[in-house]
Amino acid sequence: MAKRMGRRPKLDLDSGVEDATLLILEWLGEQGVGAMIRVDAERMRDGRPAWTFAASxxxxxxxxxxxxxxxxxxxxxxxxxxxEAGLVVPY
Incomplete structure (x- = not known):
C-alpha cells in the first residue's frame, strides 16, 4: 500500500458515520478485530477531545x-x- 506523502483524507462529519458505528463495530468483530468506542466525561469537561476509538x-x-x-x-x-492499516470497512 502506498503511503500518502503527508496528505490526509478529509473527514466528512456529515456522513452519518455515528449512525453506523454499531454496525461497524459488529463487522470488525466478525473480522476478528476487538474494537470499542468510548466517551470520557472528564476530558469533555476539560474541553479536550472526549471520544476514543480503539481496535486491535x-x-x-x-x-x-x-x-x-x-x-x-x-x-x-x-x-x-x-x-491506512489495510482494512477497508464496508461503510
Whole structure:
C-alpha cells in the first residue's frame, strides 16, 4: 500500500458515520478485530477531545486509536486509520 506523502483524507462529519458505528463495530468483530468506542466525561469537561476509538487483533498488524471531539469525528478518523492499516470497512 502506498503511503500518502503527508496528505490526509478529509473527514466528512456529515456522513452519518455515528449512525453506523454499531454496525461497524459488529463487522470488525466478525473480522476478528476487538474494537470499542468510548466517551470520557472528564476530558469533555476539560474541553479536550472526549471520544476514543480503539481496535486491535485480527488482520490489524498493530493496535490503533483515534480520538475526536464528537462521535462522528472520532469514527471518521477511525475509518481513515483502518483504511491506512489495510482494512477497508464496508461503510
Amino acid at each position: 487483533g485480527g488482520p490489524l498488524e498493530h493496535a490503533m486509536r483515534a480520538d475526536g471531539a464528537s462521535a462522528a469525528e472520532c469514527m471518521g478518523k477511525a475509518l481513515v486509520g483502518l483504511r
